[in-house]
Amino acid sequence: MRLLQSLSRGLEALDYIASRSEPARLTDIAEALGVDKSNASHLMKTLVACGYALQDAARRYQPTDKIAQPARSEHSLAEIIAAKEAWRPALETLVAQTGECAHMAVLVRDRVWYIDKVDSPLPLKVDHPIGALSPLHCTALGKAFLAFGGAEAEGQLTSYTPKTLTTRKSLDEEIGRTRARGYAVDDEEFAQGIRCVARPVYDAGGRMIAAIGVSGPSVRVDDARLAELGRIITSVSVVQPEKDPIE
Incomplete structure (x- = not known):
């Protein structure tokens, strides 16, 4: 299922940046997930748009505190x-x-x-x-x-x-x-x-x-x-x- 695969990759990306002590470069994220930079960029843009990640001035990514908050969706x-x-x-x-x-x-x-x-x-x-x-x-x-x-x-x-x-x-x-x-x-x-x-x-x-x-x-x-x-x-x-x- 394309949705399930996309969500799985997104969660992997979130886990990766959350496990680091400093912001992650897009190249590092792509390498960790085993995908090309284009796919990694799309995943990170989605996480940023949804409020789960931030991109700093150096174009590196880090998680927001939203990952510690309960989901608001009524549906699983x-x-x-x-x-x-x-x-x-x-x-x-x-x-x-x-x-x-x-x-x-x-x-x-x-x-x-x-x-x-x-x-x-x-x-x-x-x-x-x-x-x-x-x-x-x-x-x-x-x-x-x-x-x-x-x-x-x-x-x-x-x-x-x-x-x-x-x-x-x-x-x-x-x-x-x-x-x-x-x-x-x-x-x-x-x-x-x-x-x-x-x-x-x-x-x-x-x-x-x-x-x-x-x-x-x-x-x-x-x-x-x-x-x-x-x-x-x-x-x-x-x-x-x-x-x-x-x-």
Whole structure:
């Protein structure tokens, strides 16, 4: 499982820097993990973004005190992996029905973390790499967590494109519309030329565990197509329909 392998490597990197008496160079981390510097860099950037590691002025890494704090997630790693595996067929169905890229993400502090995807078969397509982190306020997956998962967009609402919602009032209004329609929309708010829709995924107890989304280039996804993608993603088959509030 790609998620399990990625998390395992990340924990190995965290163990390594925590065991040292001084900050570690990227070269040392890569050598200790038996990976190339590119992979080691990606792992460390994720740990820094999630608040588990710091990078100093000399570009060396050390752990933060967060590793001594209990995790705040309501779901275990096993539950997240199970959800990922269970919803993989739904992602494949979405790609078959729409021709666009489908992806799945979970909440990591104040960002969404991509844990699975199925690529579009078309030459012009959107690519969200597994392991990437994205903000909540300007992505469809992030807005799904804001609207249905109890997440909060903390701090300044950074502008990424001219369409990014950067005021609390505009974001709150959009979250209200998201709840009313049942799915979230990213209208070129994170990256120009890309439009997305996303919906929540719930566990057996009715708690949001992840979000799934569909993304496509704006040259193919006009307003009518965006609404159609929203209808498709909210009607996709679920693993436990009797427990999924969307149904």
